[in-house]
Amino acid sequence: MQEYRILIDSHDEKGLVYKVSSVLFKYDLNILTNNEFVDKVNNKFFMRSVVQGDFDPDVLLAELVEALPKDAVIDVIAPRKKNIVLMATKELHALGDILIRYESGELDANILGVISNYDSLEPLVSKFNIPFIHVSHEGLDRADHESKIIEALSEYKEIDYIVLAKYMRILTPRFVETYKSKIINIHHSFLPAFIGANPYKQAYDRGVKIIGATSHFVNDNLDEGPIIAQEVIHVDHAYGWRDMQRSGRDVEKVVLSRALKLALEDRIFVYANKTVIF
């Protein structure tokens, strides 16, 4: 029996669960997990079911489309390895964490390649037999550099997610638009605190007692996209900002990998610049 993930994003109205479960019951499906969330403020309904059965997913989808509101976004997805491209700059902790998971077989993804504006990560990436594409930004303005990156990305037919594993350059709206809702970033602060450059320095200057990291989808406004996952650690007065940075890296990498896992398992819905996570 095949396993499928059914995703439903709809406005809320009475009877949605009934209508969905009627279809699932008709097809004699085995429900493994079932999550729903109703946002009464925004009148939204979200549902994720993992089901097992012997059926044609296209037929099931058609029947769900028939049963549910016209504006509902419905997916019936067979789990498969998703295609991801990693982007990084110089730091290797977040990238390395993903590579080790990849090596272990835990990452449900194909890493198509790693793009960096420096070449210093090439030795690491090459160890894992993953293409490394060096797209230097030197001597180029932002638009030209990004064009080259987009060109490199266009080599890949199907990209499910672009993971910014400490890619330290700002993306233009054009780039973000091209890969809408597909770019996952890790920001090295507990957003919305310390937006922008060197958040550990900012945190140090402010004298905070906790630092954190935030993984989010990238939208047009820097560090303001929908948040997927956050984590923090305690610090004290004895931490200089480089100590914060060093300790913070352990949080960054774990949070980014956690967010990526949620994305790969189709557990994230985005709306109103927020995420619903099942």
Place this chain on the structure above:
Amino acid sequence: MQEYRILIDSHDEKGLVYKVSSVLFKYDLNILTNNEFVDKVNNKFFMRSVVQGDFDPDVLLAELVEALPKDAVIDVIAPRKKNIVLMATKELHALGDILIRYESGELDANILGVISNYDSLEPLVSKFNIPFIHVSHEGLDRADHESKIIEALSEYKEIDYIVLAKYMRILTPRFVETYKSKIINIHHSFLPAFIGANPYKQAYDRGVKIIGATSHFVNDNLDEGPIIAQEVIHVDHAYGWRDMQRSGRDVEKVVLSRALKLALEDRIFVYANKTVIF
């Protein structure tokens, strides 16, 4: 429109969500929240729905009973203030935390009384106009002391929960049986570490770097009942066991109050000596 909580605890089989939602749809109910959990290992199904509508709950219940498996345990509950009795010994932090919540109106419960084997908490309890019943254990064996407590408790017609807010005496199986699944305890360790007496001293002796507290239902085996909530804090070598105790109290009171809130909102299912919490 009245709000109701629908609770279903059943063996798992196909179509349960469909059957429940059919009934809810028929009665034109508005679903506020909907949680389900399927335990494939134990073949169990749990569901909690909060619904609004204009209907006779007894009729709804009858229809759900009709629709669902014979062994399903089903409840349709109108939210109401539950009746609780607190038991304590000498420490007042956990008891005080509940009293303050009571005073604030945040606690969805009537406190029928506070029973203690010492009289030292009487001044605090009296401030809140709550009956204080002193049942000294001095000169009594465990059975006799407990008989007196059961006698005191029997004054109250309906007790939903007995909350052991740092009641430091062991309850007999007879007592536990009498108030089966109704006794909520706070144990001052991260169970199952440090079962038994003076867990902070045990934690200090073992040199742990984290201490915690556990709220659980009481069953026949000391500190082995189903866990409802746990929380921890970091400590270091500079903490003596009394420092651990002092810091731990903040965890204890918050964890106990959190567990109590879950119980008052009918969010806890118990099975296989564990809890499912929605």
Place this chain on the structure above:
Amino acid sequence: MQEYRILIDSHDEKGLVYKVSSVLFKYDLNILTNNEFVDKVNNKFFMRSVVQGDFDPDVLLAELVEALPKDAVIDVIAPRKKNIVLMATKELHALGDILIRYESGELDANILGVISNYDSLEPLVSKFNIPFIHVSHEGLDRADHESKIIEALSEYKEIDYIVLAKYMRILTPRFVETYKSKIINIHHSFLPAFIGANPYKQAYDRGVKIIGATSHFVNDNLDEGPIIAQEVIHVDHAYGWRDMQRSGRDVEKVVLSRALKLALEDRIFVYANKTVIF
């Protein structure tokens, strides 16, 4: 033997520990705890020693002043109950937490009184036999209202700390100046995120996955004073902003009480808008 706390705040230079310990050795003191911190960036030295011995603290102080740099700030403090005034508005969780600690004897302070701009907390405060001063802000501009509060405060000869236990009005620079480094606030967010009004609403709108609370000394700029303590809890998409508020209260009260305890034990040094905490 009396116990004393020795506090030293100085610019850093070689030999400071030697000079201090020479004096302590000369007086044959028993050192219970000893903490030092050197901030190389700002060239600062901080030290807190708890000592036992049989000596005249004024003589010891004089000798330390003699031994250490001219600009060093030195204190030799006999532990005593500090005098505090609480200020609150309507919420009672943070105030209640302090009152319960007071009742338990755990709070090393005398509560001189509670000042509020509403009278709704009077019943709670009165239970604990603490003076409640209602200073309504209605019909008054900020300056006039604050004058009345300052008048009420001036009744007390010696105030060590003013604790804002969810006092929801902004203090003027005049007030802050009058009680410089003596006002401890709890802000219901993880500062510097969500400065200003209704941080839980802001957090909800931003879709964060963690919320927090921050206790800090109050300076002229709202929510920008030196941070003493911070704590967080995880939330998810199912939390409305009122759920965040409810859950957040448990963090607020614990963080405020923790900060107050640090202050009462003379564990906090302030410099560069930050705290050093031993």
Place this chain on the structure above:
Amino acid sequence: MQEYRILIDSHDEKGLVYKVSSVLFKYDLNILTNNEFVDKVNNKFFMRSVVQGDFDPDVLLAELVEALPKDAVIDVIAPRKKNIVLMATKELHALGDILIRYESGELDANILGVISNYDSLEPLVSKFNIPFIHVSHEGLDRADHESKIIEALSEYKEIDYIVLAKYMRILTPRFVETYKSKIINIHHSFLPAFIGANPYKQAYDRGVKIIGATSHFVNDNLDEGPIIAQEVIHVDHAYGWRDMQRSGRDVEKVVLSRALKLALEDRIFVYANKTVIF
């Protein structure tokens, strides 16, 4: 100017800080950090100072030995890359985390080699140009297998630490004795909860709401050595034991690497089966 770490482990008596700081002052040393801890219960004194200066460390050591109690254990250590050997079985998350840190230059150590009782980690280890030694346990009794490992280890002249990065076999007292206080293990539970085999399965069966990991020095009794670091994460009823295992790995690797870092920086003192960590 060279940097040195001065470590002192002594019984406690008056004047120790004075005596140490006299020596440091005499040599005109610059103190970067200074940590002391007095354990009044066990009458113990610990101190770690990081100093800079222009001096002969042997002379300084001799002078400290002269000044301090006869039973004091004193070290004056020039920071250097320590020599470590990793041992693992099949899981690669903890090992991989250390290798990535090694590659980043963040790990202040030389990895002499990786020993495993399986060969499945060889491809990963080889990527990093680190010797991989496969010592199969198949067909051997415990003593014989361990003899082969000790033989492999004896190839290395100087081993500072042996890091058990999920090495899933029990070490004999002989082995532990040979590398006394040099073996750092990661146990995949919040010790002392769930000692022994498959702690995640134990945690699942017990229905805990928090799981954790513990790094500790290995002594003769399985999972009972001095604890260096612990961390936890929250879980709920929806976690099967394999979900706990998967999530727990992120804790395990971070805790082990944190403990290793503390060891490499000479920040750990061991006594009474506990650690003092500066």
